[in-house]
Amino acid sequence: MAELRRDPLTRMWVVVTTDHPKGPSDYLPFKPPYQLQDAEGACPFCPGNESMTPEEIFSTQEEGKGWSVRVIPNKYPFFRIEGEFDRRPDGMYDVMEAIGAHEIVVEAPEHHQNLAFMEPSQIRRVLLAYQERLIDLEKDRRFIQFLILKNYPGLFNRHPHSHIIAMPVIPRRIDEEILGILDYYQRKERCIFCDILREEMSGRKRIIIETGHFLIFSPFASRYPFETWIVPKKHRPDFHPLHEDEAEDLSIAIQSLFLKFYKLLSNPPYSLTFHTSPVQERFHRPEYHWHIETRLRIGLREGFEWGTGFFVNPTPPEDAAAFLRKMESD
Numbered sequence: 001m002a003e004l005r006r007d008p009l010t011r012m013w014v015v016v017t018t019d020h021p022k023g024p025s026d027y028l029p030f031k032p033p034y035q036l037q038d039a040e041g042a043c044p045f046c047p048g049n050e051s052m053t054p055e056e057i058f059s060t061q062e063e064g065k066g067w068s069v070r071v072i073p074n075k076y077p078f079f080r081i082e083g084e085f086d087r088r089p090d091g092m093y094d095v096m097e098a099i100g101a102h103e104i105v106v107e108a109p110e111h112h113q114n115l116a117f118m119e120p121s122q123i124r125r126v127l128l129a130y131q132e133r134l135i136d137l138e139k140d141r142r143f144i145q146f147l148i149l150k151n152y153p154g155l156f157n158r159h160p161h162s163h164i165i166a167m168p169v170i171p172r173r174i175d176e177e178i179l180g181i182l183d184y185y186q187r188k189e190r191c192i193f194c195d196i197l198r199e200e201m202s203g204r205k206r207i208i209i210e211t212g213h214f215l216i217f218s219p220f221a222s223r224y225p226f227e228t229w230i231v232p233k234k235h236r237p238d239f240h241p242l243h244e245d246e247a248e249d250l251s252i253a254i255q256s257l258f259l260k261f262y263k264l265l266s267n268p269p270y271s272l273t274f275h276t277s278p279v280q281e282r283f284h285r286p287e288y289h290w291h292i293e294t295r296l297r298i299g300l301r302e303g304f305e306w307g308t309g310f311f312v313n314p315t316p317p318e319d320a321a322a323f324l325r326k327m328e329s330d
């Protein structure tokens with residue numbers, strides 16, 4: 001048997017298979033094991049090799065130790081900052097210069113550092129770099145959407161880093177979320193994310209970690225095995241005005257979540273993204289509720305998804321959350 005679950009946000013159907021569920025241990029061990037193999041000597045993100053990168057945009061410094069987090073332009077960006085902003089027709093199609101900014105945040109000086117073992121104070125510095133860059137990039141009125149993305153391990157460099165991308169358009173996933181949020185508001189006059197938080201906190205079946213300011217859980221219509229959302233309890237459309245106590249709380253939560261992934265799922269590859277409201281007055285959505293989504297890059301059935309737009313998830317989110325709640329005492 002399989003269960004069709006509808007994501008209340010995007011109204012997308014997900015097939016959750018429950019008859020032969022893939023338990024967490026069915027994914028282990030990952031083959032090949034994800035090991036850090038590349039050479040430190042040639043790494044442009046390592047201290048001492050700063051001249052190998054384009055000029056630094058931002059950094060945090062530690063007394064007597066040099067930089068602790070460093071932001072640089074991406075050498076091979078999807079979006080470029082120079083250019084004319086114009087949408088032009090090409091027959092019936094819309095075309096636009098890929099104007100934007102694409103920056104790399106080097107999350108730590110140590111080449112083999114990992115979110116699972118990073119000091120929360122270091123994660124806090126990474127969050128601070130994101131905040132500072134978003135505040136600065138927002139001044140450029142051509143940019144209406146920011147995305148923060150991280151792939152682990154990195155595709156081209158294993159040194160821990162993430163991407164900040166500023167775009168002149170709203171990407172489809174955010175657009176779908178906005179439509180879902182507005183539709184729900186119209187019907188219920190409430191925020192769907194605030195309602196999801198209330199629902200998850202009362203049922204508690206899918207919660208992995210709860211802190212003072214954040215709820216970390218497996219979403220009801222998880223598209224991927226171990227899909228995990230980190231949602232702030234306080235309704236706010238944008239990530240970058242994050243308050244100090246929330247940022248501290250979030251740093252600890254992120255470290256504990258990725259330590260769980262590392263230990264319980266033996267260091268899986270993952271992607272992480274921050275979803276935040278479009279910026280600039282005419283696109284900003286006060287109804288939006290910012291959040292972080294993570295997915296493990298395992299066990300996908302890309303072909304079926306590609307063909308139908310349906311996601312098939314062989315690991316019910318309740319099982320995933322119960323498995324990840326373990327390790328309370330470590």
Ligand SMILES: [Zn+2]
Nearest residue numbers: 043046111159
């Ligand atoms: Zn390095």
Ligand SMILES: [Zn+2]
Nearest residue numbers: 191194235289
């Ligand atoms: Zn909300």
Ligand SMILES: [Zn+2]
Nearest residue numbers: 177275291293
């Ligand atoms: Zn989202």
